[in-house]
Amino acid sequence: MSGDVLARVLTENSLIAAFVVVGALVMVSYWLSARLTRGHIHGSAVAIALGLLLAYAGGVATGGSKGLADIGVFAGIGIMGGAMFRDFAIVATAFGAELEALKKAGLVGALSVVIGVVLSFVVGALVALAFGYTDAVSVSTIGAGAATYIVGPVTGTALGASSEVVALSIAAGLTKSVLVMIGTPLVAGRIGLDNPHSAMIYGGLMGTTSGVAGGLAATDPKLVPYGAMTATFYTGVGCLLAPSVLYLVVRAVL
Amino acid sequence: MVIYGVALLSFCMLVGVFLGDLLGELIGVQANVGGVGIAMLLLILLSNLTSQRFSLAPMTESGIHFWSAMYIPIVVAMAARQNVVAAVSSGWMAIIAGVAAVAASFLLIPVLSKAGRGRPE
Structure with missing residues (x-):
């Protein structure tokens, strides 16, 4: 009986429950980071990795698409980690960002968005070709999915791709975003990701807002506003280029 | 007051997302183009503007700093719902x-x- 009451309280106050769950998760992660890795892997990187693991467990348990948030008592995770709060917190990180640094990397930052969209599209399209897709619509949709998991379905819908191909394009984008979250802190040193300048280029090239948000949080939170700034233009540019210019190029080549 | 900071932050986000959606419709794509980026620029501009004539009160600033500090926990929640x-x-x-x-x-x-x-x- 008390179990029912507890479940009801947690469900009715889901956002508050999420604060407790995430707080505990962060606490465990920082402890693990200090004890097991002696601080080599940052606590927030551990927390994000644990979050992804829990999302996997939640997805397996419920068959839903929102990870841990599909389990009733954890539904608040879905609100707390949803686009509204994510974007709100990203905007807040801009407070204290240096206008000068933004201006200096402005041009190359903007350029990196276009280069990033085209690069991911081409790589995704080549993989689609290698797996035997030969029609321009499918190849373009999968290429667009390699940009972000929003560009993929938007392109697929615009071009009239099959739902199977659209699903694949979303999966390619999801893989990218998960990998950017986990991979960024591991390669940050080698690719020179340690200043506002390269963070803006990184955001423009990667483009996945959630991937960049997670990746920079786990690398150096001070870089977040610079990477997030360029990344937020990526999906829009991708939705602009992929179903139009890039599709026409693919159709001309095939 | 804390709410001034939160309200300023919220105002910037709404204006940015609105302009981003408008920009998306203008160029004919079904997506928000840079809404969050525009909001960030707006916040930077507004907070720099005010610091020249009069500075934001510390309590007002703390309304923004709180959400900035909540960034990592929110990202952890975001990871858990992928x-x-x-x-x-x-x-x-x-x-x-x-x-x-x-x-x-x-x-x-x-x-x-x-x-x-x-x-x-």
Whole structure:
């Protein structure tokens, strides 16, 4: 009986429950980071990795698409980690960002968005070709999915791709975003990701807002506003280029 | 007052997202174009503007700092609600496409960083 009451309280106050769950998760992660890795892997990187693991467990348990948030008592995770709060917190990180640094990397930052969209599209399209897709619509949709998991379905819908191909394009984008979250802190040193300048280029090239948000949080939170700034233009540019210019190029080549 | 900071932050976000949606409709794509980026620029401009004539009160600032500090926990929650199962169970093609795109982009970061720096000031 008390179990029912507890479940009801947690469900009715889901956002508050999420604060407790995430707080505990962060606490465990920082402890693990200090004890097991002696601080080599940052606590927030551990927390994000644990979050992804829990999302996997939640997805397996419920068959839903929102990870841990599909389990009733954890539904608040879905609100707390949803686009509204994510974007709100990203905007807040801009407070204290240096206008000068933004201006200096402005041009190359903007350029990196276009280069990033085209690069991911081409790589995704080549993989689609290698797996035997030969029609321009499918190849373009999968290429667009390699940009972000929003560009993929938007392109697929615009071009009239099959739902199977659209699903694949979303999966390619999801893989990218998960990998950017986990991979960024591991390669940050080698690719020179340690200043506002390269963070803006990184955001423009990667483009996945959630991937960049997670990746920079786990690398150096001070870089977040610079990477997030360029990344937020990526999906829009991708939705602009992929179903139009890039599709026409693919159709001309095939 | 704390609410002034939160309200300023919220105002910036709404204006940014509104302009981003408008921009998206203007160029005919079904997406928000840079809404969050515009909001960030607006917040930076507004907070710099005020610091020249009168500074934001510390309590007002703390309303913004709180949400900035909540950034990592929110990202952790975001990670916990991703469709990880779909990402890892959709077959090799989607995974390889995603991995290859990330690898190629990572490799290009140092190249572009150097190119951007190499320009004469």
